[in-house]
Amino acid sequence: MTRVYVPRDSAARSIGADEVAVAILTEAAVRGIDIELVRNGSRGMLWCEPLVEVVTEDGRVGYGSVSADHVADLFDAGFLTGGEHSSRLGVVDDIAWLKDQQRVTFARMGIIDPVNLDDYQAHGGLRGLRRALELGPEATVEEVLTSGLRGRGGAGFPAGIKWRTVMQAQADQKYIACNADEGDSGTFADRMLMEGDPFTLIEGMTIAGVSTGATVGYIYSRSEYPDANNTVREALAVAYERGVLGSDVLGSGKTFDLRLRVGAGAYICGEETAMIDSLEGLRGMVRAKPPIPALEGLFGKPTLVNNVMTLGSVPAILADGSAAYQSYGTERSRGTQIFQIAGNVARGGIVETGFGVSLAELVETYGGGTRSGLPVRAVQVGGPLGAYFPADKLDVSLDYESMIAAGGMVGHGGIVIFDKTVDMSLQARFAMEFCSKESCGKCTPCRIGSTRGVETIDKIREGVDRANNLVLLNDLCELMTDGSLCAMGGLTPMPVQSALRHFPEDFQR
Amino acid sequence: MTSRHATWSVEAGQQVLDSLPVDERLILPALQAIQHEFGYVPREAVAIVASFVNVSVADTHGVLTFYHELRTTPPAAVTVSLCMAEACQAVGVRSLAQDVAQAIAPVGQRSTDGTVDVVEVFCLGNCALGPTALVNERLIGTVTAESLVRAVASAREGVNA
Numbered sequence: 001m002t003r004v005y006v007p008r009d010s011a012a013r014s015i016g017a018d019e020v021a022v023a024i025l026t027e028a029a030v031r032g033i034d035i036e037l038v039r040n041g042s043r044g045m046l047w048c049e050p051l052v053e054v055v056t057e058d059g060r061v062g063y064g065s066v067s068a069d070h071v072a073d074l075f076d077a078g079f080l081t082g083g084e085h086s087s088r089l090g091v092v093d094d095i096a097w098l099k100d101q102q103r104v105t106f107a108r109m110g111i112i113d114p115v116n117l118d119d120y121q122a123h124g125g126l127r128g129l130r131r132a133l134e135l136g137p138e139a140t141v142e143e144v145l146t147s148g149l150r151g152r153g154g155a156g157f158p159a160g161i162k163w164r165t166v167m168q169a170q171a172d173q174k175y176i177a178c179n180a181d182e183g184d185s186g187t188f189a190d191r192m193l194m195e196g197d198p199f200t201l202i203e204g205m206t207i208a209g210v211s212t213g214a215t216v217g218y219i220y221s222r223s224e225y226p227d228a229n230n231t232v233r234e235a236l237a238v239a240y241e242r243g244v245l246g247s248d249v250l251g252s253g254k255t256f257d258l259r260l261r262v263g264a265g266a267y268i269c270g271e272e273t274a275m276i277d278s279l280e281g282l283r284g285m286v287r288a289k290p291p292i293p294a295l296e297g298l299f300g301k302p303t304l305v306n307n308v309m310t311l312g313s314v315p316a317i318l319a320d321g322s323a324a325y326q327s328y329g330t331e332r333s334r335g336t337q338i339f340q341i342a343g344n345v346a347r348g349g350i351v352e353t354g355f356g357v358s359l360a361e362l363v364e365t366y367g368g369g370t371r372s373g374l375p376v377r378a379v380q381v382g383g384p385l386g387a388y389f390p391a392d393k394l395d396v397s398l399d400y401e402s403m404i405a406a407g408g409m410v411g412h413g414g415i416v417i418f419d420k421t422v423d424m425s426l427q428a429r430f431a432m433e434f435c436s437k438e439s440c441g442k443c444t445p446c447r448i449g450s451t452r453g454v455e456t457i458d459k460i461r462e463g464v465d466r467a468n469n470l471v472l473l474n475d476l477c478e479l480m481t482d483g484s485l486c487a488m489g490g491l492t493p494m495p496v497q498s499a500l501r502h503f504p505e506d507f508q509r
Numbered sequence: 510m511t512s513r514h515a516t517w518s519v520e521a522g523q524q525v526l527d528s529l530p531v532d533e534r535l536i537l538p539a540l541q542a543i544q545h546e547f548g549y550v551p552r553e554a555v556a557i558v559a560s561f562v563n564v565s566v567a568d569t570h571g572v573l574t575f576y577h578e579l580r581t582t583p584p585a586a587v588t589v590s591l592c593m594a595e596a597c598q599a600v601g602v603r604s605l606a607q608d609v610a611q612a613i614a615p616v617g618q619r620s621t622d623g624t625v626d627v628v629e630v631f632c633l634g635n636c637a638l639g640p641t642a643l644v645n646e647r648l649i650g651t652v653t654a655e656s657l658v659r660a661v662a663s664a665r666e667g668v669n670a
Contacts, residue, residue: 010634010635011634011635011637011650013648014635014638014641014648014649014650014651015638015650015651047637049638182632182634183631183632184632185592185594185596185597185631185632185636186632187632187634187636188634188635188637190634223578224590224630224634224643225633225634226646226648259532261538263576264537264540264541264576264577264578264579265576265630266575266576267631280535281535281537281538281539281562281572282535282536282568282572283575283576284575340636340637341637342599342636342637342639343596343599343636343637343639344599345637348636348637348638371600372600380595384595384631414636416595416599417599418599419599422599427598430598434594
């Protein structure tokens with residue numbers, strides 16, 4: 001029986017994957033052909049979704065940008081045996097866009113049925129957890145430390161140091177809190193992992209739990225991600241049923257309970273201390289540090305807070321050893337980063353590769369320029385708090401240190417492309433407006449500063465006392481950078497000042 | 510009241526709270542459970558949640574007003590959540606919002622026939638296929654005003670069915 005894959009990823013579904021799946025089943029029934037239809041995650045080539053794959057003798061053959069209307073046509077073309085058709089992309093594993101990547105965290109993405117634990121194990125799943133249980137806590141934490149893994153949520157703090165701090169903390173209860181509040185525009189890697197390979201996240205969190213001594217974990221996700229939340233719930237139920245979670249993790253006698261919590265539309269809850277407040281059921285207010293969450297976090301107990309991508313990288317590190325992970329990347333930015341190419345882009349999607357790839361390569365080689373066909377003018381890297389780069393400065397290397405040196409940050413790896421029609425003074429205004437809407441309100445530079453920022457940029461745009469207001473805006477940005485309690489107010493000036501620096505003409509119209 | 514949600518009563522509200530698992534007997538999860546069931550958090554529910562969680566009404570009100578998504582009035586039959594963040598700005602959501610204002614309702618408002626709320630959200634995680642909107646719980650990519658109107662119509666049928 002021929003096996004056909006149609007993604008269940010919400011991006012694929014947003015442009016008709018469900019309709020394609022139904023059409024394929026209907027057409028097969030009409031023609032009396034037996035097929036097995038599997039709903040996989042997305043390969044990350046979002047530019048050719050819905051991507052239908054058929055298992056043939058040569059491998060999985062892909063047909064891109066399929067619509068329900070084309071399905072009968074595909075059957076006529078003999079797609080079930082890899083037949084020729086205008087939408088045929090060839091063997092998917094051989095497509096350069098995919099083949100040239102270094103898929104580690106996303107190794108199984110789009111390949112397996114996301115909620116089938118046997119499929120997961122057949123593709124290397126649970127090897128990391130088994131090895132962690134053999135190694136014991138100290139050696140497991142040592143592996144994470146020597147892998148060089150740094151926090152993928154944006155801050156880039158060495159994960160192993162956090163893990164060791166929580167492991168060594170003495171308490172009657174410790175927690176693992178996974179930050180899945182992926183609110184940055186231009187980022188969707190967390191969502192895709194939760195929808196396309198949720199067991200990887202569950203396995204990573206379980207490794208974190210059994211090695212730091214935390215018996216309870218929470219995934220803090222977003223209400224904007226209904227599909228991801230449903231898939232995670234499904235996967236959690238399977239993991240409990242199969243003894244991956246619960247009071248006897250894989251027969252080790254260790255306990256790890258894992259639950260999903262969903263936010264209610266507040267960007268600030270992606271900040272780790274605000275997230276902890278929200279997990280406690282409170283307003284998502286930022287807390288001053290110290291105390292650090294690793295010692296006094298959720299309900300005052302030691303809490304390991306890591307992003308989905310950080311925890312999702314752990315199974316591979318444990319399975320294949322820290323040396324293998326270390327071999328990717330550059331200097332102090334080890335391992336791979338899951339870049340997300342978004343916005344006005346011809347070929348958007350996920351590119352996982354070692355740190356050190358250039359921004360130009362992602363924008364031009366992978367992205368293929370803009371969707372509109374107009375020249376690229378600006379690229380924002382690292383979410384709403386990241387810097388805008390002009391088209392002639394894309395030769396920067398994407399690693400933590402080089403990005404800081406270039407006046408930006410890697411952030412969560414989101415890359416948003418704008419064409420030449422963008423008005424950068426409007427983008428700068430939006431950065432301030434977004435901060436004023438999403439600020440938790442605890443500190444004045446962020447709460448009031450962002451409001452004054454919007455007003456000042458409005459005056460500049462209207463041509464009111466422009467020279468003085470530009471000085472005032474830079475002054476305000478400095479104050480917000482230095483005086484804010486967390487990255488929300490502290491980094492909002494980054495997109496504003498990068499727009500001022502690289503696109504001064506847009507503030508003089 | 511819309512048919513995708515239950516009708517509020519003190520007894521029904523209490524029942525929703527009583528069925529919460531022990532570790533979700535906190536302000537936010539309790540308010541979310543109420544909203545999930547009834548579509549919004551009625552004024553009357555605030556004191557009930559406060560006493561259930563054993564916190565003050567002020568603290569409960571504080572949480573209710575902090576989160577953008579929690580609402581104190583019933584929603585329309587269909588909610589269109591339009592992403593207004595950077596990746597969608599890059600593919601023209603600002604001008605799309607003007608078309609949506611003509612075709613359905615301005616962002617932040619209800620359609621004149623009272624059946625559709627258009628709300629702004631920041632990022633639905635579909636940033637390579639924008640502009641993007643959620644119509645109730647259905648995600649739609651490369652949105653145009655026309656495709657949104659069609660999605661609203663089919664969501665409306667779903668609600669009435």
